[in-house]
Amino acid sequence: MIDPKFEKITAPSLTAAQATKLRNGIARWGYDWSHSSFSWLKEHLKTELRRLQRDRCCYCRRPLRFDKGPVEIEHVINKAASGAYVRFTFVLRNLALACKDCNNGKGQKVVLRAPLPPRSAYPTSAAPFLWVHPHFHDYSAHILIHDAWVYEANGGSREGTAVIDKCKLTLLSGIERANRRMLVESCDGFAAALPRAVEMAGDVGLDALCVELSPLLSKMMGSCGSPSKAEAAIRAAHAALQAIAGAAKGP
Ligand SMILES: [Zn+2]
Numbered sequence: 001m002i003d004p005k006f007e008k009i010t011a012p013s014l015t016a017a018q019a020t021k022l023r024n025g026i027a028r029w030g031y032d033w034s035h036s037s038f039s040w041l042k043e044h045l046k047t048e049l050r051r052l053q054r055d056r057c058c059y060c061r062r063p064l065r066f067d068k069g070p071v072e073i074e075h076v077i078n079k080a081a082s083g084a085y086v087r088f089t090f091v092l093r094n095l096a097l098a099c100k101d102c103n104n105g106k107g108q109k110v111v112l113r114a115p116l117p118p119r120s121a122y123p124t125s126a127a128p129f130l131w132v133h134p135h136f137h138d139y140s141a142h143i144l145i146h147d148a149w150v151y152e153a154n155g156g157s158r159e160g161t162a163v164i165d166k167c168k169l170t171l172l173s174g175i176e177r178a179n180r181r182m183l184v185e186s187c188d189g190f191a192a193a194l195p196r197a198v199e200m201a202g203d204v205g206l207d208a209l210c211v212e213l214s215p216l217l218s219k220m221m222g223s224c225g226s227p228s229k230a231e232a233a234i235r236a237a238h239a240a241l242q243a244i245a246g247a248a249k250g251p
Helices: 016-029 036-052 100-106 158-166 171-186 189-199 205-221 227-249
Strands: 073-074 094-098 143-146 152-154
Touching: 016 036, 036 073, 036 094, 073 100, 094 100, 100 158, 152 158, 152 171, 158 171, 171 189, 171 205, 171 227, 189 205, 189 227, 205 227
Parallel strands: none
Antiparallel strands: 073 094, 143 152
16 A cells, blocks of 8 residues: 555645735736736745645655646636636635646636535635545555555545546556656666665555566566565565665664
8 A cells, every 4th residue: 555645735834925915916916826026935835735735746646756747636616617716716725736737637627516616715614525635635545556556436426436437546656657668678787786676666566566577677687687576675675675775763
């Protein structure tokens, strides 16, 4: 089972000066998310949420990358929904970091069980949502991530099923498998490929990793290689890494 890294986002915040700056910005420019006068807020949130989300996408929980494009600020309640909820555009609890794949997959999905009354405040609990809200739901109560990125709605959770379907999380096991192969294949020889493969064990599970990558690594070992030798090398390198991590933690 893959650790989701965090269950829900807790206490994103602005300083008093930032809150004032945001209020003034909204008073002057309205809820125009794309207006350049809110760039400072987006930069602040990307740093703050990345920390609170332990560098993981709020929906698929894969690592967020540092490239310019792939990390996006997701509006849980869609700010564009016919303008009905534009007032939630800058509500911190409506914002989370998602990878591009999840953000695109979710699109403008309606996540509320029923429309909120006009002018109502942002919800303060999970109850109104038919969706795993990154600030309100405990992720693993609704979505389990099995080794090698296989997703399951926990107990058939409707909220978890909605996220898995809409963000197309069932495609990720194949995508991640292809990524792992590419990362290993792109290494310059077996000595470089082995540590690269072993560092993936945390996300795949050691046994699954051995099954998946031993044949590929054995080819990189040259004429003396075999899948069983490659597997032994993976397990030995993994054990060494665990020993180092254990020693670093101390008694
Ligand atoms: Zn994602």
